[in-house]
Amino acid sequence: MVSGVWWTIGTLTLSPLFCRMSLFKARDWWALTLGEGEEFDQGCLCVGDVDNSGSGYDKIVVGSFMGMLRIFSPHPAKPDELTEADAQLLEVQFPEPVIQVELGKFVSCSELLHLAVLHPRKLSVYAVSGTAGNVEHGDQYQLRLVYEHNLQRTACNMTYGPFGGVTGHHFICIQSMDGMLMFFEQESYGFGRFLPGFLLPGPLSYCIRTDSFITVSSTRQVECYRYETLAVATDADTRQDSDQQSKSSGKRLTADWTLVLGEEALDISVPNTSPVMSSIFVLGERNLFCLKDNGQIRFMKKLEFNPSCFLPYASVSEGSTNVLMCNHNNMLLVYQDMTLKWAAQLSCVPVSVRVANFPELRGLVVTLSSDGRLQCSYMGTDPSFFTAPKVEAREVNYDEVDTEMKVLQKVIREATRTQDILPRAETEEELSLTAVVSSKLDEVSCAVMAEMNGMPVPSVTVQVKIRSRTAVQSPKMTVCVQPPLAVTQDQFVLDSMGSGCESVVRFSAFLNGLYPPADMSGDIAVSYSSATDVWMTANAEKAAERLRLCCRFSWMVSVLAETAGKLPENIREFPFSLALFFSLSF
Template structure:
């Protein structure tokens, strides 16, 4: 749909620095001109200024302002209707925060437009609330309540959800909506004689007027003085409720859908346009790709005045200064609006039907039309006709087609004006750190597991984050969010607020971030993610992300060689091994280490390096003197991951920097996969999950028992002649102590579960690396394997890591790794629930490893054979 500019026919600035609300505009023949019956525009501001305009021609003239009256109170809403008693003249209902006033516009010196001037006459007023109760108005609506055809009645909604009904100049009744937490949109459906409102739980409710009128507040007839003033009401129930799931902005009534027989309820929400039947059923809904600001229904047949029988379209104003026109769920027109619309209306202005009246929050009032203006002059052919060059036309046509194809094929480019983030991380610890104070550490939650150096100072590094803006203006309210791994403690808040970033400055904004290693968890990653969230001048929210890797010293330190080990594996390479001292040179230059200690590590044992994580676990790397073989060993399986990953990354970086003539580095793993030890980590994690679920069920049972005992005690305490407790108090105390003990056990078990999840994540990452080098998986195949055997561990009750991995691995065996016939038939996936045990999961992981070992691939045709026994086991 192409976007056109709406043409402004008439415009005026209704007020200077005045604010206008959504309901501050109304159209009607308010001067009761019986000869012409033209529409006038009534606007009211929060400053209490009421104005009436009558545009008769293009461009504003002072004669178009019929009335300008300063009222005493702010104007929340204005409506035009038959509010004058004992006559059929139109009046203006003005809603103030504490008062509802009905005025009449009268001409002096004549009737209609023949009058010399107009004056505003107050007909009656209603002070909101009864018996001195506090009542602050929010909005109002009007209609022929209860079938009153000749007069329009008014209802005002308060901030607390009370509805106060008025029959012209007489108060009718008041009703309280029990489901109202905050007030919502209000509308009246005449065909079903019902009040429609939006509740705070994102629902549309329909209340019959007869039900509202008969469920009145009645005083009790009681002689007790304390009961005087106590009121009671019949239970008030909605005729129907429809859950929309979004905040309702406006409700319009009219025949909007082609399937409707009487009228539709059109509900505008924050992101969706709903069309409902009078019974509350949703006919259709349209997801909007913009943020709406105002809406109005208009008749497609301008000669008809009956909205219930004639088809209607809707105009939606957006915060991007656009008007979207829908016929049902179809967008039929879009146009650029002069301002962001606060209120919209359609009427006959100056003899022109279908004019759009637009009002914004600053008081700019305009009358617009859609389409184009006719040409002011006729097109005259030139006296001398130029001969047409068809070759130039064909060349121009081909050039334009190429431009169109390139523009459609290219991806959307990022805007040039954006926030850039760059981080500078030192390779060694800070030379001087703040001395560790135990008293201060107790008061800081981040100092519970602070690692101290040999000089009893906390080990720390200061990362500098550079924030720059490529634009030429100032971006306010930039929020930096930092995400660090579990083995790193962030000494500041994880969210940093920056007031403004000046794009005109040549010096970037520097944000220092203090990081310290932690001994709480086994290192899983050294990557820190920094994201910046900001909003451009156009209102578009944007984000910038930067990922930076911390140095190896943030996870471990060098120690003298450790010979004892339980878990080990060997990696073979096709390159001559470098000196480990050169490969890990940064670990030898950390402050706080003595020369003797460094000499002890790198002297005679240059082919052996031992690292100690800050949680006390050691990892040793041994390198062969003659061949490129590296053995990594440790007392824990999960401890092998980070050091081996760091070794592989440094080897790849070393041989990539050697030059193009160098043979590419190839890494192989020949030993069997450590599946038995890996399955032990799975069983430990799964058993702890079961323990957490059992503890939750037991806590729930004890809590239910505690509540039942409380209820029985309360019943006995309320009795005038209570029966004996029969040891209920003792049972209450015992149950309470059981709940406390179970809560402590739950806390301990959850801490163990977090540590087990950390160990399992490290073990999965290690297994993935070994499978990659054992089965020679390329990048795409390894990505598929890592997506199905994910190192991201979930501890949820019903759908944890074991359940998701079991479903993913089973799907692999049924599709990519299927034996025999490779035709993939659609199979309904079973429902995922808590596994009874891990036998199937471990069996399926073993089958995946076997098929990969026989040459199977997720992508490609490197099949060496199939195994029928594996196929039977999978089935």
């Protein structure tokens, strides 16, 4: 049996915990993967007492597009038991694909349930019977053909019910791909009618209370046709004949009512929950519509997801209907009218959903995916979260805890020190830069422009020493000064340096303009790759006193040239000291 607190669909009781959305998973009671490479759709699943055992429990009937028909009687797994082989009652291979399977009273001389199997060009009705076995292999089940109808047109889907108010029997209505409704009164063919304005087939359902058929046309509107109107309309073999005869005879087929949806419909369901009022549920691509049987909207629910299938069923609350809805996010949602009551996670995206009763548990949710994943699950309040095992209680030794904490803190400090991505704790860097500005001007000016307004432009040499404490790869040095200051070279590509190596780089600075600079300092940066392949940067603040001397000297030269109009050509051979001349500037 299932452990924990759980509830089933058949006997739904709402509680405060149930009324809130939870992150629970649908609990698998029984699951099986059908075949290999087979495809399934929403019409390939039905549940019911297919063998008429009278036990009140259901069997699962599944058909596939590969022509396989399977019947299962699930039960929970027991130790050392193969549930797949024991649960499967019957498997039959048909030469044609199975489009849809339904259970109903389809035989005139019997009130037992029979299985209707719809193929693209054939409708077959079978009787499923079981024979008690005399050995340990269990009961034997057989599939016997009662009657079949060969179809003149390719079938799309079908619906069934007591058309015309018959009692004790069910008729079948098949919609063809070209828009014809074909009615079969059990073993005999009744009549066929073309739907007006038909382009593509849509979902089809039957409303017992109003004796009418509900479908959604390619114009994205719900259309309702009464069985009486369809029966008295003009018969025709082709659509052209139907249009011509309806105009001449006056028995043109018209809808009883229509309602514009504005979107494609995935499925239509008319649950038989009340003899007073019928509700028509239409599942659209983005909305769930609930209509009265006269075409008026009862309510509409906007969906925040892409639905895949749904199933309305009777609610314990009078005047309301519950809806099971599956979406492409692997979620199973339970609505009571417009209110979301429960949400559970599934392992696949179902294309069909049903509710069934089994000997071990009633009200299980049966889902079928497009790739053949068949599941019987229930929803409960026991979430499938991992629970850590309980540890034995022991007294805490605070001295040991304190010692362990110190060891861990030491490990953290060491990891922080050795990891290049994090800031380093030590003061020493892998690379150090020292910039020294020469105390004398260059004998031969290295300025780009040798003269400015007829006056020579002096320059001063800057020497940068780079010392590495560890091995560095691909160092590159960049020099940055503010205009009108300029340097002879601002980019240097250096060779890789080992541990303890030293490299010297020289360049000259000069004034490249007739206006005084706003900032006389410069920046030097070296980027390199460390041993852990992380790019790092080392900076050095360049001593600017000598640069200031050079710049101010050059600027004073230009000022004096403009004031006096003339200066000696051998300006480097002044009879007084330059330091004394500019002592008041520092």
